[in-house]
Amino acid sequence: MRVLGVDPGLTRCGVGVVEGVAGRPLTMIGVGVVRTPADAELGHRLVAVEQGIEQWLDEHRPEFVAVERVFSQHNVRTVMGTAQASAVAMLCAARRGIPVALHTPSEVKAAVTGSGRADKAQVGAMVTRLLRLGAPPKPADAADALALAICHIWRAPAQNRLQQAVALHTATAPTRASKGRTA
Amino acid sequence: MRVLGVDPGLTRCGVGVVEGVAGRPLTMIGVGVVRTPADAELGHRLVAVEQGIEQWLDEHRPEFVAVERVFSQHNVRTVMGTAQASAVAMLCAARRGIPVALHTPSEVKAAVTGSGRADKAQVGAMVTRLLRLGAPPKPADAADALALAICHIWRAPAQNRLQQAVALHTATAPTRASKGRTA
Numbered sequence: 261m262r263v264l265g266v267d268p269g270l271t272r273c274g275v276g277v278v279e280g281v282a283g284r285p286l287t288m289i290g291v292g293v294v295r296t297p298a299d300a301e302l303g304h305r306l307v308a309v310e311q312g313i314e315q316w317l318d319e320h321r322p323e324f325v326a327v328e329r330v331f332s333q334h335n336v337r338t339v340m341g342t343a344q345a346s347a348v349a350m351l352c353a354a355r356r357g358i359p360v361a362l363h364t365p366s367e368v369k370a371a372v373t374g375s376g377r378a379d380k381a382q383v384g385a386m387v388t389r390l391l392r393l394g395a396p397p398k399p400a401d402a403a404d405a406l407a408l409a410i411c412h413i414w415r416a417p418a419q420n421r422l423q424q425a426v427a428l429h430t431a432t433a434p435t436r437a438s439k440g441r442t443a
Numbered sequence: 444m445r446v447l448g449v450d451p452g453l454t455r456c457g458v459g460v461v462e463g464v465a466g467r468p469l470t471m472i473g474v475g476v477v478r479t480p481a482d483a484e485l486g487h488r489l490v491a492v493e494q495g496i497e498q499w500l501d502e503h504r505p506e507f508v509a510v511e512r513v514f515s516q517h518n519v520r521t522v523m524g525t526a527q528a529s530a531v532a533m534l535c536a537a538r539r540g541i542p543v544a545l546h547t548p549s550e551v552k553a554a555v556t557g558s559g560r561a562d563k564a565q566v567g568a569m570v571t572r573l574l575r576l577g578a579p580p581k582p583a584d585a586a587d588a589l590a591l592a593i594c595h596i597w598r599a600p601a602q603n604r605l606q607q608a609v610a611l612h613t614a615t616a617p618t619r620a621s622k623g624r625t626a
Contacts, residue, residue, distance in 0.1 A: 301537070306530055340526055343523050351531060
């Protein structure tokens, strides 16, 4: 599967495309950053993010888009820009019918380093190793985007099996399933 | 001037178009709500908001779009949806080259009721009176969208004069202006 990872941001929006399946070596297809000027009007910055994401979708035709899930407990100004940039990324993907998955920062860190509290350097080092790169991708937003794509490829089989199990269970025993949930 | 006001939200996004100038009676051109199903995937909901806003822009051709400024001190889940819906509204406007203005909830309340702490009912009552409607627009999101448009029409002349004064001052006395700011 080919996945575009997006580390959303208005000033720097990290993008990275990874191809592969769980249990096999992964391949980096592309990595970069969509930047918008901090002094531009918000509407224009969102248009620039949209154009950047559209270019990446056009060029690399990913089958899935994985976006970092945004939480609002952080800095107020930053989180708004992040939420807005992530909305644009999700919009671009959904408009083309590409499935969008959200992963939390700790899910991503745990997937690539084994620890949900790993720091930027550790994530960068593991992304470099897993994709067999010569050096860690810079800036950190670009490395994070690749980590998101890797996380999605590795989590997808488990998520698919879970969804299939739920679907099967719901189809065969709807009454027991709904009872079980309220009990 | 013709203004589209947008009270952003994923479940209910209020939209209202008002035409007029400050100091003259205003006219409501249209009011409504763009809804998206709460159980749909986030990406699909954002696409639905985009399609709804695009329809309003196509049909009413506003010269300005006024969007409620989102703060993150409120409920975490709600504010994320609001930020994402507002990003889509700003994107749609900016893509067409329509200027986007953000107004805070208290600016809007103060503009239409005289108090920044007015409640929903008071805002609804004043919108009804100012636009000479038979009854308050329902739901409250629709009334809020009209209040945003009214607020923009009334604040625009003052904002324009301020911008012109700043531009003039900067053009004629750049050194004094920058000294003045740091003093």
